[in-house]
Amino acid sequence: MTAREPVLIWGAGAIGGILGAYAARAGHPVQMVDIEADHVQAMRRDGLRIEGPVEEFAQILPAETPATLTGTYRRVILAVKAHHTRQAMLMLMPHLAQDGFVVSAQNGLNERVIAEMIGTDRTVGCFVNFGADWLEPGRILYGNRAAVALGELDNRVSARVREMHALFALVEPEAVVTDNIWGYLWGKMGYGSLLFATALTPESMSDAMDPAQWRPVYAALGHEVMRLAQAEGVTPLGFNGFDPDAFLTRDTARMDASIDAMVAHNRKTAKTHSGIYRDLAIRKRKTEVDAQVGVLIEIGRGHSIPTPALSELCNLIHGIENGTRTQSTALLDRMVATCS
Numbered sequence: 001m002t003a004r005e006p007v008l009i010w011g012a013g014a015i016g017g018i019l020g021a022y023a024a025r026a027g028h029p030v031q032m033v034d035i036e037a038d039h040v041q042a043m044r045r046d047g048l049r050i051e052g053p054v055e056e057f058a059q060i061l062p063a064e065t066p067a068t069l070t071g072t073y074r075r076v077i078l079a080v081k082a083h084h085t086r087q088a089m090l091m092l093m094p095h096l097a098q099d100g101f102v103v104s105a106q107n108g109l110n111e112r113v114i115a116e117m118i119g120t121d122r123t124v125g126c127f128v129n130f131g132a133d134w135l136e137p138g139r140i141l142y143g144n145r146a147a148v149a150l151g152e153l154d155n156r157v158s159a160r161v162r163e164m165h166a167l168f169a170l171v172e173p174e175a176v177v178t179d180n181i182w183g184y185l186w187g188k189m190g191y192g193s194l195l196f197a198t199a200l201t202p203e204s205m206s207d208a209m210d211p212a213q214w215r216p217v218y219a220a221l222g223h224e225v226m227r228l229a230q231a232e233g234v235t236p237l238g239f240n241g242f243d244p245d246a247f248l249t250r251d252t253a254r255m256d257a258s259i260d261a262m263v264a265h266n267r268k269t270a271k272t273h274s275g276i277y278r279d280l281a282i283r284k285r286k287t288e289v290d291a292q293v294g295v296l297i298e299i300g301r302g303h304s305i306p307t308p309a310l311s312e313l314c315n316l317i318h319g320i321e322n323g324t325r326t327q328s329t330a331l332l333d334r335m336v337a338t339c340s
């Protein structure tokens, strides 16, 4: 594999767009793909504009829609929403070289889906926690730096992981190569479930997480997910304030310290609201709830572990998605009853 081979970035939104812009600016050839034709045009013609407090620059990028892309690629970064994984994989597989691999720069346990479709040996795990918003065609807000990790699904440290790490480190210099990528992915499942709860409200992530009266909700959600991770034989890892052990053991003082740290982390970002909130309130579209919380509930069923808080959360998010409920702090109040 030569350094000059382009990396194919499939899904050039908030996460894929930032990865592509930073890689291209550093001289690494990239090929962007997105289903949004206007966004593709803007990236080619005017460049992708990265905005916000971290850094501002514009980068012209080679970009295609899936319909116009040609050729095969050995290194692919998948950065579509979790519920689009299967469909995007079907589109990208004809462009994946025989000895190529896919890195999932997504939230969720998408590596399972990807591995089922192309094999574990062609799937590389990745965890991203930096914050970004797609604003409009050609414009992305890079809200804050945060933890990033890459690793093989069987925990080996391989040359291809080191190579991809070097690319991600252009965006996040403190990105790590890990021998426990599932630990990071499950840690993010725990943190992500808290983010889904904040998105029940119009409040920012920090303002929804801070108040004492809602902390039982975060405690219950975090605990359910960490129990599932334990049942799956995973040792979840912490990052940016999320402390998996605090939630597993339900140690109140430690959970409070962890929530305080997550609130402090999110007070510093220009991305004040989660991607889930943006899907519901701004983009007016379905969230990743089924591909993340739904998957957790399913895993719970498989282990006969009850997940009442996750189930209630899933129902409430569905209600907002289908217009029968409105984002409101009253929904978090309602969750308190299930979680106390």
Ligand SMILES: NC(=O)C1=CN([C@@H]2O[C@H](COP(=O)(O)OP(=O)(O)OC[C@H]3O[C@@H](n4cnc5c(N)ncnc54)[C@H](OP(=O)(O)O)[C@@H]3O)[C@@H](O)[C@H]2O)C=CC1
Residues within 6 Å of the ligand: 010, 011, 012, 013, 014, 015, 016, 033, 034, 035, 036, 039, 066, 079, 080, 081, 082, 084, 087, 088, 091, 105, 106, 107, 108, 128, 129, 130, 131, 132, 133, 134, 271, 275, 288
């Ligand atoms: N944004 C963030 O701060 C963070 C996001 N993540 C995770 O990263 C993943 C990507 O999220 P994010 O970048 O925010 O999402 P975005 O919606 O900003 O970007 C995804 C892009 O992929 C496009 N797309 C959808 N389906 C396909 C397809 N089949 N082929 C090609 N392109 C497609 C989307 O188009 P369309 O909009 O029309 O669907 C969109 O332009 C998610 O799993 C998210 O949870 C993780 C950490 C932080």
Ligand SMILES: CC(C)(CO)C(=O)C(=O)O
Residues within 6 Å of the ligand: 107, 129, 130, 131, 132, 146, 195, 271, 273, 274, 275, 276
């Ligand atoms: C908030 C963030 C960026 C994690 O910090 C995230 O993962 C999301 O928006 O879904």
